[in-house]
Amino acid sequence: MNSFLLIAIIFISAAILFVPIAKKLGMGSVLGYLIAGIVIGPYLLGFIESGDQGQDIMHTTEFGVVIMLFLIGLELDPENLWKMRDLILRVGLFQVLVTSALIFGFAIYLDIDWRISLAVSLSMALSSTAIVLSSLKEKGQLGSPVGKMSFGVLLMQDIAVIPILAIIPLLATVSGDLAANSEVEAGLIDSLPTWAQTLSIFGAIGIIILLGKYGFGPLLKWVSKSRLRELFTASALLIVFGISWLMQVVGLSPALGAFIAGVILANSPYRHALESDLEPFKGLLLGVFFMAVGATINFNLIIADPVTIISITLGIMLVKSLVLILIGKLRKLSTGQNLSFAIGLSQVSEFSFVTYAFALQFEVIDMSLSDQLMAITALTMTFTPLASLALDKFIIPKLEKEDPITGKEDEVIHEKNQVILLGFGNFGSTVGRFLRANGVECTILDYDPDRIDFLRKMGFKVYFGDGSQVNVLKTAGADEAKILISAIDTPSQTLQVIEICKEHFPQLEVMVRAKNRYDAYELMENGVRNIYREHLDTSVRMGEDVLRKMGFRAHTIHRLAAQFKKYDEDSLQILVNFKNDEGEYIQNAKKHIEQQENLLSGELMKKFSLNDHAWDSDSLKEDS
Structure with missing residues (x-):
């Protein structure tokens, strides 16, 4: 199958079909792409006729990896890196070194060549950034201790990719294989003496640094003045293409140059524009890359010796998990957090496919x-x-009853207030400040250590704790409190809080934040009545201001807004019954919207507003 268009159609169709299914099942997009590649590969549907064809596609789309390294570099602002130095250097570096050493030692014990052992162990030590971060984001745990530690490890691994890619060609050079390998593209400096090659390499890196500081900025500024988005995108690609070519000329990895350039441009005013323009290319190329990887998996090999392959797979995951559990213990994670941290990072990275291809090339x-x-x-x-799904569903809930997740030393809460506020982000802090300004003190719990430290510096008494744990709520005084406000932004965690309150604190009046109507429907089905959609009041208030500027009278605006909100709340109570039937839901929603519009714009309301002079003293009127 040689038609480029036909292959493109097959790849895109497979991605559209399988990736959403994989994400819906909680497996992440990378696994979806891999499954799509397996299905269209030579062992199932056969659209990709051979592993070699998949390899060709994979090599073509490896440029997505180069863009990914450039974008990683853009995110590594030196100042932020310094703030995260503890997690990166102590946690991340420990994980990479210890995991690599254990796998390397085991491979040497099996009498495998040390060069192969080193290349494989370094590759296997890495974890999948795409899978881990997607999972943490879906669970709302990016700001949790597990999320922060995972991010630190992944960041160190991303940085470690650079020396790994630099080491692999040296492993080939050690035995003289590089010179004999006709498949490796010769660099333009290969004929130079060793000292000249070394000088050329450092010179190329120096050129990238100088261009990053003094060349790319003026170029992007000049292009941006044209106000042509496509030209700016072309300039971003030119930077990455140019750096990649320069690295190839001196025999280094294009990813190394892209990473260096990204770090240099991290503080550039064009950083976010570069990220937004290159992200689609990265995502598309990486997606096709992973599909090509799936298409090249040799299932005959797995079927021929499934016990060995699966045993090695589980062994690698076990080694990585044990190292991560040790790290979690040293960082005082609870049992549940530690297992989530270890299992979540136990897979091998998507970037390992690149290192395998690189090692094969050399x-x-x-x-x-x-x-x-x-x-x-x-x-x-x-x-x-x-494994993560099983952990979250069957093991973590049992552990939480015995070992509440706190993420750091339990705090002693000395105060006992009538109101408990869970979550002190944008929504919760507004509620909390309003109550405090009116003399109502709250016991405030939040789960983000950095936010807590910041808020305490501002004078807020905020305690660290997971409000979805019974013991934490008891410590916060839930047995004596009257009202619990849940301002948590994770719906699943909010539902946990509701169930706990029903079972252990039935006297509590629970007032819950909902992000949208669909969250509200789910809360209503769980018996919650005090639901507050976070955007409703703000949206209506903006509408009120528009009416005011259009010349409507103040009291009329107030009444119309109140009626709109009342009718919207009433429709919520009705439409919840149809939320699982899309056809019925749409039909009834359209009916209620039409009734609402008729009510607010009918002749009676028009007449009422024209003759409504209540509130309209000179101080309340606004000139239109």
Whole structure:
């Protein structure tokens, strides 16, 4: 199948079909792309006729990895890196070094060549940034201790990719394979003496640094003045293409140059524009790359020796998990957090596919071993989401009853107030400040250590604690309190709070934040009546201001807004009954919207507003 358009149609169709399904099942987009590649590959539907064809596509789309490294560099602002130095250097570096050492030692014990052992162990030590961050985001845990530690480890791993890619060619050079390898594209400096090659390499890196500081900025500024978005996108691609070519000329990884350029541009005013313009290219190319990886997995090899392949897969996951559990213990994570942290990072990284291809290109490993490694990596990516689902559903709930997740030392809450406020972000802090200004003190719990430290500096008494845990609520005085306000932004955690209050604190009046109508429907189905949609009042208030500027009278605006909100709340009570039937829901929603509009714009309301002079003293009128 040689038609480019036909192959493109097949790849895109497979992605559209399988990736949403994988995400819906909680497995993440990377696994969805891999499954799509497997399905269209030579062992199932056969649209990709051979592993070699998949390899060709994979090599073509590896440029997505280069863009990814450039974008990673853009995110590594030196100032932010310094703030995260503890997590990156102590936690992340420890994980990479110890995991690599254990896998390397085991490979040497099995009498595997040290060069192969080193390349494989370094690759296997990495975890999937795409899978881990997607999972944490879906669970609302990016700001939690588990999320912060996971991000620190992933950041160190992203940085570690650079020396790994630099080491692999050296492993080939050690045995002289590089010179003999005709498949490796020769750089323009290969004929130069060793000292000249070394000087050229440092010179190329120096050129990138100088261009990053003094060249790229003026270029982007000049292009941005044209106000042509496509020209700016072309300039961003030119930077990445140019750096990649320069790195190839001196025999280094294009990803290394892209990363360096990204770090240099991290403080550039064009950083966010570069990210937004390059992100679609990265996502598309990486998606096709992962599909090509799936299409190249040798299932004959797995079927021929499933016990060995699966045993190695589980062994790698076990080694990584044990190292991460040790780190979690040292960082005083609770049992539940520690398991989430360890299982979540136990898979092998998508970037390992790149290092395998790189090692194969330089003949550090052979095709047979490459096939095995790719199969093992894909299996770890498959098993990890499944293990995480089982952990969250069956193990964590049991552990939470015995070992509430706190993420740091339990805080002693000395105060006992009539109101408990869970979550002190944008929504919760507004409620809390309003109550405090009116003499109502709250016991405030939040789950973000950085936010708590910041709020305490501002004079707020905020305690660290997971409000979805019974013991934490008891400590906060839930047995004696009258009202519990849940301003948590994670619906699943909010539902946990509601269930706990029903079972353990039935006297509490629970007042709950909902992000939208659909969250409100779910809360209503769980018996919650005090629901506050976070955007309703603000949206209506903006509408009131528009009417005021259009010349409507103050009292009329007030009454219309009150009626709109009342009718909207009434419709919420009715439409919740149809939320699982899309056809009925749409039909009834349209009916209620039409009734609402008729009510507010009918002749009676028009007549009422024209003759309504209540509130309209000179101080309340606004000139139109």
